[in-house]
Amino acid sequence: EIFEEGLHIPLAKLVHAGRQDDTLIQLIRANVRTPDQTMGDIWAQASANELMERRVNALMDDYALTTLTELGDELFARSERAMRAAIQAVPDGTYRYAFRTDGTDGPFDFKAAIAVRGDTITADYTGTSPQQPRAINCVMAYTYAMTAYAVRCALLPGLPNNEGMYRPIKVVAPEGSLLNPRFPAAVVSRATTGHYVPALVLGALHQVIPERVMAGAGSPLWALSGSSTREDGKPYTTVLFFNGGMGATPVKDGENVLSWPSNISSTPVEVAERNSPLFFHYKRMRPGSGGTGRFRGGLGQDVLIESRSPRPIVLSVMAERTTYPAPGLAGGAAGGRGDVRINNRRVDNRKQYVLERGDRVLVSTPGGGGYGPARSRPRASTTRDRSLGYTRRSR
Numbered sequence: 001e002i003f004e005e006g007l008h009i010p011l012a013k014l015v016h017a018g019r020q021d022d023t024l025i026q027l028i029r030a031n032v033r034t035p036d037q038t039m040g041d042i043w044a045q046a047s048a049n050e051l052m053e054r055r056v057n058a059l060m061d062d063y064a065l066t067t068l069t070e071l072g073d074e075l076f077a078r079s080e081r082a083m084r085a086a087i088q089a090v091p092d093g094t095y096r097y098a099f100r101t102d103g104t105d106g107p108f109d110f111k112a113a114i115a116v117r118g119d120t121i122t123a124d125y126t127g128t129s130p131q132q133p134r135a136i137n138c139v140m141a142y143t144y145a146m147t148a149y150a151v152r153c154a155l156l157p158g159l160p161n162n163e164g165m166y167r168p169i170k171v172v173a174p175e176g177s178l179l180n181p182r183f184p185a186a187v188v189s190r191a192t193t194g195h196y197v198p199a200l201v202l203g204a205l206h207q208v209i210p211e212r213v214m215a216g217a218g219s220p221l222w223a224l225s226g227s228s229t230r231e232d233g234k235p236y237t238t239v240l241f242f243n244g245g246m247g248a249t250p251v252k253d254g255e256n257v258l259s260w261p262s263n264i265s266s267t268p269v270e271v272a273e274r275n276s277p278l279f280f281h282y283k284r285m286r287p288g289s290g291g292t293g294r295f296r297g298g299l300g301q302d303v304l305i306e307s308r309s310p311r312p313i314v315l316s317v318m319a320e321r322t323t324y325p326a327p328g329l330a331g332g333a334a335g336g337r338g339d340v341r342i343n344n345r346r347v348d349n350r351k352q353y354v355l356e357r358g359d360r361v362l363v364s365t366p367g368g369g370g371y372g373p374a375r376s377r378p379r380a381s382t383t384r385d386r387s388l389g390y391t392r393r394s395r
Contacts, residue, residue, distance in 0.1 A: 002184040005135060007031040014046060033227075033235050079164030084119035086155040087168055090208060092116050097203035098127070099216075101196060102323045104134050104350055108178060108193075112200040116208075122170040123147045123201060131181035138193040143179040144171045149261055150198035154205050154212045191262075192318060195220035198261040199247075199327075206329055211250050215291065215369030216326035217260040218244020218300050218335055222365055223318040226276065226355070228311050238276040240305075241266040242363055244321065245290050245298025248332060248371035253381070254298030256285055257365075277309035286336070286364055287392035291325075293332030293370025294377050299390060300336065300365035307355040319349035321366040332370030339364040 002008075012024055028042070029035035060068070098111040111127035131137045148169045152159055159165055173180035178193055202213040222242040229235050241264050246254040269280045281304040291297035307313055319340055326335040340349050341362040347353060355361070385391045 002186055002188075005186055005188040014042065033237060075160065076162055076164030076167075079160055079162050080167045081164075082159055083152075083156060083165050084168045086159075087116060087121050087151075088119040090116045090121075090155070090205075092118070093208060095204040095207045097200055097206075099196075099199070099203070099327055100324050102320055102349075103129070104132060104136065107324065110178075110196055110200050112204050114201060114204040120168045120170065121151060122172060123151075124172040125177065125179050125200070126172065126174055128173070129178045131176055131178055131185050133186075135186035135188045136178075136190065136192045137181035137185040137187045138179050138190040138197075139187050140171070140173060140180045142190050142194045143173055143197055144169075146194050146197035146261060147171050147201055150201035153198070153261075154202060154209060189318065192220050192320060195261055203327070203329070210330060213329070214249040215247030215254070215293070215297060215329040215332055215371045216335070217247045217254070217368045218289075218298070218321060218326050218338070218366035219259045219261065220320050221259045221262070221264060221318075222320070222338070222363065224305075224361070224363065225316040225318075226278070226313045227316075228277075228309055228313045236276065238272065238278065239267075240272060242301065242303060242365050244300045244326070244338065244365040245335060245368035247326060247329075247335075247368040248291070248293055248295035248297050250330070250371055251295070253296045254290060254368035256290075256299040257301045258298060277307065277313075279306045279308050280304070281306060281360075285390070286367065287389050289336035289364075289367030290390065291328045291333040291335040291367060291370035292374040292377070293328055293330075294372030294374070295332070295370065296377070296381070296385065296390075297326065297328070297332070297335045297368030297370045300338065300367045301363075303363045304360060305363070306360045307357055309355070309357055313355040315353045315355050315361065317347070317349045317351075317353075319363075319365075322349055326366055326369040328369035329371050331373035333374065335367035335369050338366035 014021060014024060032038045094113050094115045096113050100107045100109055108129040113124040115122045148166050151169055176182050199216050206213045224240045225237060227237045243257045243259040245256055246258050246260050248254040269283060272278055283303045286300040286302045289300040317340055319338055322338045325337045328334050340347055342353060343360055
């Protein structure tokens with residue numbers, strides 16, 4: 001349940017009239033493993049808000065504005081008109097797509113019916129698996145956001161992301177499903193589920209606008225989390241992120257080692273080694289992991305990490321597409337499956353493990369799906385892949 005996922009704080013002001021709320025800060029610090037790091041992140045966000053405030057005020061002064069309401073309303077109206085026009089250019093119809101993912105105790109089914117009617121579009125996820133007793137349920141707000149993002153990518157990628165853009169986009173997800181769980185379902189790792197939503201939308205739209213969508217990506221984002229204590233007894237947690245390959249498009253190969261629909265900065269190897277007792281033997285692209293096609297899916301990566309800690313490290317793994325790979329489109333092949341190994345033994349990416357000194361973890365992220373039949377791939381592209389070492393057969 002969500003109550004196992006940490007402290008819940010209702011909307012509250014961290015700073016009021018220029019004075020920070022010391023009681024609220026003490027409450028937060030008392031409920032996190034690394035209070036200095038957590039408060040550092042929070043104050044960084046507060047500083048960003050202060051900078052935004054100064055710049056917005058300067059903008060309003062330059063144009064003698066006393067409010068932004070009229071300007072905002074006009075921007076919303078223009079975005080809404082543009083999105084409605086883009087939707088209206090798509091032939092009316094209901095377009096369906098479905099796939100399976102690794103799941104937890106068994107695979108999950110994802111199903112979508114995308115209905116285009118005039119200048120509105122509705123995504124219906126009826127038939128998707130029910131909510132789970134794990135922390136991977138995706139709340140409706142996240143489901144809607146990922147749906148709208150995919151629609152924008154396919155129809156009008158340059159459109160500003162604001163309220164007006166969302167008005168013609170509707171979402172239906174049955175309550176109690178993986179994409180609209182009932183409270184108090186656990187949801188902290190909702191991205192693990194929500195990142196599949198754009199692939200559903202694009203897969204359905206491929207039937208009507210194939211020139212505007214891409215094949216499945218080697219996402220969701222992967223992560224390793226290692227927790228232990230330092231020599232001074234203080235606890236620490238190191239979180240490392242890893243990308244798979246992007247799906248191929250109708251006009252180009254997928255990008256190597258780049259996540260979609262969202263990306264994130266990962267701690268540089270040198271910094272990770274300095275801040276934690278980990279040693280990186282290598283971090284390199286994974287040959288053969290991109291799905292074949294007229295345009296090849298992006299490659300995943302291989303990363304070999306060794307524990308140099310004198311104390312045990314509790315390792316948590318967040319990984320997907322280890323059983324069901326990223327699908328190709330228009331005759332393109334699926335990308336390579338992901339894999340996690342400890343001391344060369346494949347492990348269940350849904351469990352926690354304890355690393356002792358000298359234990360090695362090999363992370364092999366999945367590749368993106370290909371687009372179009374492989375027999376139509378230009379010979380020059382195949383030759384280039386071979387020369388770069390992209391095509392060696394993966395595990």
